[in-house]
Amino acid sequence: MKNYTRVIERILEQIHTNERFVLTSHVNPDGDGLGSELALYYFLKDRKKEVKVINASPVPVMYRFMDPDAAIFKTYDARNREYIIQSDVIFVLDISEMHRLGAVEESIAQSSAVRICIDHHSANNFPGDILFTDEQAVATGELVLQLIKQSGFQITLPIAESLYIALLTDTGCFRFSNTNARALLLGAELLASGVSHMNVCSKIYESNSWEKTRLFARTVATLKKEVNGKIAIMHITQDMMKETGTVYEDIEGFAEFARNIKDVLISILFVEEPDDKIKVSFRSGNSVIVDRLAAEFGGGGHKNASAAVIKNLTLSQAIESVIKAAKRYVENT
Structure with missing residues (x-):
């Protein structure tokens, strides 16, 4: 330093x-x-x-x-x-x-x-x-x-x-x-x-509520892989939060989960927010720098942990747009 x-x-x-x-x-x-x-x-x-x-x-x-x-x-x-x-x-x-x-x-x-x-x-x-x-x-x-x-x-x-x-x-x-x-x-x-x-x-790390745990289980159930497992994605909707009785703050820590799966280079968590906004959290290992990926959507952060907020797209549209961009970061790895 x-x-x-x-x-x-x-x-x-x-x-x-x-x-x-x-x-x-x-x-x-x-x-x-x-x-x-x-x-x-x-x-x-x-x-x-x-x-x-x-x-x-x-x-x-x-x-x-x-x-x-x-x-x-x-x-x-x-x-x-x-x-x-x-x-x-x-x-x-x-x-x-x-x-x-x-x-x-x-x-x-x-x-x-x-x-x-x-x-x-x-x-x-x-x-x-x-x-x-x-x-x-x-x-x-x-x-x-x-x-x-x-x-x-x-x-x-x-x-x-x-x-x-x-x-x-x-x-x-x-x-x-x-x-x-x-x-x-x-x-x-x-x-x-x-x-x-x-x-x-x-x-x-050892004080999760039952409500947060139920939301986490629902979130993991949305887990999907792209590019032969190099990219892992999950999502959370407003309905999922209402049904589990959780609030936005309960999501803290969820984005890291899929990054721990073998061969995953980028994990992405999409969260529906009010007012037609989608919060996107990116996590990666050392080989992929995701703050550049986040910057493509107006966000930023650290090279291995970044985020962005996408406006005026539905959840499915945001997922499609982000996955398309993310594929460029892993296709040659």
Whole structure:
């Protein structure tokens, strides 16, 4: 990784000279976005700052243990719009494009606050005043850890656990291609701070509801293969969610399932959303870079985990269009 000492000094200066902060992440936040937010929240609160964490989407069910009393993570509404506009500093975490802020985007655009983006996605185009971005970082949580350490602040257990969640989930429990020597050293450092690996894993991966499990079974029943099994696809309809009593946040983690099938190079999950939108999640192994595929449909993300939202197509039309494009990425492998 590059040396970001000067960038971090600029961020710490903003923290030192301001009082009112907003932390936000992308729509449908994942473990890295939420863990990074929570760690930075604890850091700022310990410095006696006024802080609110405001996201466009609710916290997914599997991560609600991070804030069991719903006292920290807030879902955007008219009540916190003015707080965003009148804030001094806005931290945007784990996001590379302004539009991925969802409903929060308009309020941030209207605010005169200093915008600080901390992110590890490739091709970051966020219009921030200070950009602390590195696509070589294991997770956004790694950059937040670097920021806190350079401040000289002691890493507390709540901060360490939050950052461990960021690291654990973005590496797929240390299975994905971003699991390198530095990732394992970072994990060891956070465990040495008192984090329980077993406890965190249990809360994230071993606490599924019956409703989510039924939806998962229905989703797996849609599994199909293309190009002799090199591409695996699944889908979720609005009716499936209604019939199982689930909400959108219950889908977190489903996209990875088909990638674990032998010989599958790309797994794709299609999810019907309201207003004629289809969320498409792409997963791949090291040999196929799916952020390029996602970009063809206006999306992006990581080289092995990306997503896009397709508008004005039916589910069947979206599947046909995406499969046609995906075949180009595997036909010569």
